[in-house]
Amino acid sequence: MCALVSSTLASPLTQKQKLVWSLISRGLSAAAIANKLNTTRQFINQTKLATEAKLSTTLLDVAQANDLQVTKLCPKEGILLGYHPALKRKAILTYSTNYGIKVWYWHDKPEEITNEEFLKQTRRYLLDIAKERGIEVKEADKMHPAKLAHFIFSELIPELKA
Numbered sequence: 833m834c835a836l837v838s839s840t841l842a843s844p845l846t847q848k849q850k851l852v853w854s855l856i857s858r859g860l861s862a863a864a865i866a867n868k869l870n871t872t873r874q875f876i877n878q879t880k881l882a883t884e885a886k887l888s889t890t891l892l893d894v895a896q897a898n899d900l901q902v903t904k905l906c907p908k909e910g911i912l913l914g915y916h917p918a919l920k921r922k923a924i925l926t927y928s929t930n931y932g933i934k935v936w937y938w939h940d941k942p943e944e945i946t947n948e949e950f951l952k953q954t955r956r957y958l959l960d961i962a963k964e965r966g967i968e969v970k971e972a973d974k975m976h977p978a979k980l981a982h983f984i985f986s987e988l989i990p991e992l993k994a
């Protein structure tokens with residue numbers, strides 16, 4: 833199943849880029865964001881491109897620092913899929929405007945993780961990702977964070993549903 837937090841990185845984005853990326857992640861159009869922020873669509877589109885470029889670079893840098901082989905890069909979703917050959921584990925890097933970048937490793941038996949504070953922190957982070965991307969999660973408080981992670985990541989990257 834899925835995974836547990838391994839490391840964090842401060843956000844590579846400016847405050848304006850974070851705001852634009854967050855609004856785009858929620859499904860707002862460039863025109864709606866421009867109207868909301870009292871700016872132009874051109875500015876929003878340029879900010880979106882710069883943001884995706886920064887996220888791509890940062891996700892790839894973090895993957896390299898963690899010895900991950902990259903299998904898929906999705907800067908629009910703020911996600912990188914990878915594999916750690918020495919650990920023989922799949923990994924996912926995620927970006928959140930509130931928490932920055934985190935590395936997640938698949939765990940064979942996530943139910944064995946019982947540290948309540950760690951599980952609470954992980955759940956909080958996952959729900960932040962879901963909220964930021966407009967993903968509705970019913971009964972999240974009843975789900976183990978590994979199941980919650982799998983649900984959220986599968987919504988963002990459909991090939992993970994298999």
